[in-house]
Amino acid sequence: MPELPEVETVVRTLRGPLVGRRISRTQVMRPDVVAGGPARLARALRDRRIERLERRAKNILVGLDDGRLLRVHLGMTGKLLHFPRGARALSAHACVRLRLEGGGSVVYDDVRRFGGLEVLDGAAWLARERRLGPEPLDPAYGPAHLHEALLRSRSPVRSWLLDGRRVAGVGNIYANEGLFLAGVHPTRLANSLTEAEAEALHAGLRATLTRAVELGGTTLRDYVDGDGNRGRYAENLSVYGREGLPCPACGGSIERITFGGRSAFVCPGCQR
DNA sequence: AGTGTATCCTGCAGGC
DNA sequence: TGCCTGCAGGATACAC
Numbered sequence: 499m500p501e502l503p504e505v506e507t508v509v510r511t512l513r514g515p516l517v518g519r520r521i522s523r524t525q526v527m528r529p530d531v532v533a534g535g536p537a538r539l540a541r542a543l544r545d546r547r548i549e550r551l552e553r554r555a556k557n558i559l560v561g562l563d564d565g566r567l568l569r570v571h572l573g574m575t576g577k578l579l580h581f582p583r584g585a586r587a588l589s590a591h592a593c594v595r596l597r598l599e600g601g602g603s604v605v606y607d608d609v610r611r612f613g614g615l616e617v618l619d620g621a622a623w624l625a626r627e628r629r630l631g632p633e634p635l636d637p638a639y640g641p642a643h644l645h646e647a648l649l650r651s652r653s654p655v656r657s658w659l660l661d662g663r664r665v666a667g668v669g670n671i672y673a674n675e676g677l678f679l680a681g682v683h684p685t686r687l688a689n690s691l692t693e694a695e696a697e698a699l700h701a702g703l704r705a706t707l708t709r710a711v712e713l714g715g716t717t718l719r720d721y722v723d724g725d726g727n728r729g730r731y732a733e734n735l736s737v738y739g740r741e742g743l744p745c746p747a748c749g750g751s752i753e754r755i756t757f758g759g760r761s762a763f764v765c766p767g768c769q770r
Numbered sequence: 771a772g773t774g775t776a777t778c779c780t781g782c783a784g785g786c
Numbered sequence: 787t788g789c790c791t792g793c794a795g796g797a798t799a800c801a802c
Contacts, residue, residue, distance in 0.1 A: 500795065504795080530778095556797095571796080571797085572795080572796085573779095573794055574794070575780080575794090575795085578801075591780090606787085608779095609779080609781070610794090612776085612778065612781050612796060614795080640783085652772080652773085653772075654773095657773080660796090662797080669795055670796090685791060707794090716795080718782095719794080719795085720794095720795085731773080738795095741773055757774095758773090758774070758775090761793085
């Protein structure tokens with residue numbers, strides 16, 4: 499569920515309530531989401547102060563006052579929620595609760611439990627981080643960089659965009675939206691894109707990601723931000739999930755195709 | 771090396 | 787109503 503804009507929104511909504519707070523106690527209701535096990539997690543977090551919250555790719559990074567990091571990945575259905583003091587009850591799918599000194603808590607909730615939490619020291623995170631592709635919204639990431647990387651691959655461009663080692667944070671929604679905005683068909687081989695098409699894809703990806711961040715992400719079903727609010731980008735989607743509906747550009751019918759084990763949505767008139 | 775497929779897990783929609 | 791199948795925003799281990 500959560501791609502770059504959703505994870506970014508979660509981080510932004512949690513910064514205010516969490517930075518500066520101290521974790522008093524950790525409760526693990528679903529041990530299988532905790533890499534390294536619940537006991538190690540509880541020990542690592544006990545009495546630590548939260549110094550910063552960042553996003554890298556689809557990871558939420560909680561910086562602790564001993565220099566270590568709590569890495570949270572939302573998988574498909576994960577939520578990271580701030581519960582103010584005396585707030586609503588936990589859902590049946592609450593997996594981990596971090597109690598905050600002075601009241602309130604942070605809860606990791608995940609129906610499918612594809613996501614999870616892990617405490618890492620700086621070196622361990624760096625080793626992981628090096629395998630991640632560039633951030634598409636980084637000002638230093640230009641169209642020439644994208645084109646050059648695309649030319650080295652023969653995989654379908656939609657599959658290429660979903661590979662986090664090539665470009666970070668792009669999932670199926672924004673890969674499809676970016677390709678539509680660029681007028682490029684998702685099954686086109688990466689190395690077949692012209693310089694102009696790579697430029698259009700770069701612009702299209704940035705446009706859809708930027709606007710989605712501004713609107714707090716896309717809620718199709720489960721996604722909510724750190725305060726439990728839905729994203730407002732869904733009504734701006736041009737093709738994703740719109741099989742049989744009219745293309746916003748040409749009015750033609752949007753098709754759903756399947757490859758690489760996942761659905762792609764295409765306007766056959768607009769995308770070549 | 772580079773690509774595609776199966777898999778983890780639960781819930782929901784649609785067909786019969 | 788109820789059972790079955792397929793599908794869902796991610797990431798990774800493996801086979802070819």
